[in-house]
Each structure stands twice: as structure tokens, then as C-alpha cells.
Amino acid sequence: MALPNKKHARIQASVSPEGFTVLSLQFSSDSPARHSVFVKEHKVRAQKSSGRPLDRTLFVLNIPPYCSEAVVKDLFSQFGSVRSVELRDHPGSFEESGPKLSRFFKPAEKQGFKVGYVVFESPSSVAAAxxxxxxxxxxxxxxxxxxxxxxxxxxxQYSRSFIHTEELQQTVDSFMQDYDKRKEEEAEREKQEAEKQQEDEEGWIKVTRGHKGAKARPHSEAANQRVLQREKNKKMRKELLNFYSWQHKKTQKEHIAELRKKFEEDKQRIALMRAQRKFRPY
Incomplete structure (x- = not known):
């Protein structure tokens, strides 16, 4: 009875204490050396992006440098249909914002072991792996x-480093078209927001109905500042100036001090003009 138990123990997958399952890689069928990669189900609750579904994403560690995304996809395709593969130098959040750069403009990749995120079409493929x-x-x-x-x-790699002019020009033109399109959409969106926040002479803001499911947008900071300044001006116009006698005396003193200051400045200006008008025959 001992032999079947040993055979069964030999067939079972080796699970590390950290919760990773150890899979063995072999470069070729006749290669004596083997390489170990560590896999487990990707469970990061903070990431709610559709790029890495929690029930269909496999997190892989210690991927060797000779394994590209295409190679990793082919390796794990035996467990089920693979939707996408993402290789990175370090674990991190899913990056889906911004345009996708061409291979001509990507920085040089670091040579070393990587981590990967393998997204399957079915959750059963994760369990099979x-x-x-x-x-x-x-x-x-x-x-x-x-x-x-x-x-x-x-x-x-050296042969791929040569860039054909026509292919590079097509890539640049395509990127600039996408860039111009994004800028036009941005300008149109800003114009619509400005129209929504536009005020009339009396300070009323025109409220328009947005698309279905859109939430109400609060007033912008500039609109709030304009309203506060308008209220402040109204309050200043309503205030009574020089209503009390001490206010009238204070205003007169300030006016006299201002006149004396201007008088002194005029005296200095006249003295300077007289000094500059000296007779100089030679």
C-alpha cells in the first residue's frame, strides 16, 4: 500500500508555504536543467479594473528572461484559452490610461526575471494551472x-533594431491622428462644461439635462468666487460712508495727508527741473 501513496504524492502539485504553486519549466525536451516558477490566483481587492479579473487572472513569479509574452501565452494555453498576458519588472497596478506606444518609442526593457499576469477566458483554467x-x-x-x-x-534583436522609413512614418501619422482626435474631444468637453457653467448678467446659471445616468456637477471654483465678489460689492454699496462725525474727521485727515504728500513730491520735481535747466554755453 506504500507504493500508491508515494505515486500519488509524486503527482500532486508542490505548494509553497506562501500560497504559491510551484510549476517546473524546461527549456527544451532534451535539456537536463529545470526552472521553477511560482503561480497563484490574483486576488487584489483594491483593483477593480476589467484588465485583471479577480477570478480569471493568474499571478506568476520568477519568469526567465527568454520567455516573452507570446511564449508565456503559448505555455499557459494548454490550461485553457488565454485572453492576455502582461509582463512587468515589478508587481503593480494595471495601467490602461493613455495611448499605447509603438515598439519604436518604448524604452529599452530591462533584462532579468519578471512577474506576469495571465488572464484566462474561463476561471477553471486558473485552477487547472x-x-x-x-x-x-x-x-x-x-x-x-x-x-x-x-x-x-x-x-x-540587431536585425529588428533597423527601422524602415515607411513603417516609422505610418506609425507616427497614426499616433498624431489619435492625438489630434483626443485633443478635439477634450476641447469639445471643456466647451460643453463652460457652457453649463456660464452665467447671465444677474448671476443665474443655466442648468441643462445631461445624458442618462449622469450625476449633478457642482459649481466650479471660479463661479463660486464670482458670486462671493458680487455679494461683497453689493454689501459695500449699501454701507453708509461718513455717517458718524469721527468717520468724517478721519476722512478729512487722510485727505490732508495725501495733499501734503503730493505737495512735497511736486517740490522735489520742480527743484530737479530747475537744476537741469542751468545755462551751459559750451
């Missing part, structure tokens, strides 16, 4: 999926 036996390695390089390394990889 986690239950894969550790003794059955996933073969990276096959006849149908050759992976180049060493000098062949360097030659391939």
Missing part, C-alpha cells in the same frame, strides 16, 4: 514554437 503536477515540466522551446537564445537572439 495551479493543479498541474510539479514533475511534468512545461517545455518552452519546441519545433512549433522555437525560442532563440544566445548569439541567435542577439542577431535577431
Amino acid at each position: 495551479k493543479s498541474h503536477p510539479h514533475d511534468e515540466p512545461l517545455v518552452v522551446c519546441t519545433e512549433l514554437r522555437p525560442v532563440k537564445t544566445g548569439v541567435q537572439k542577439w542577431i535577431q
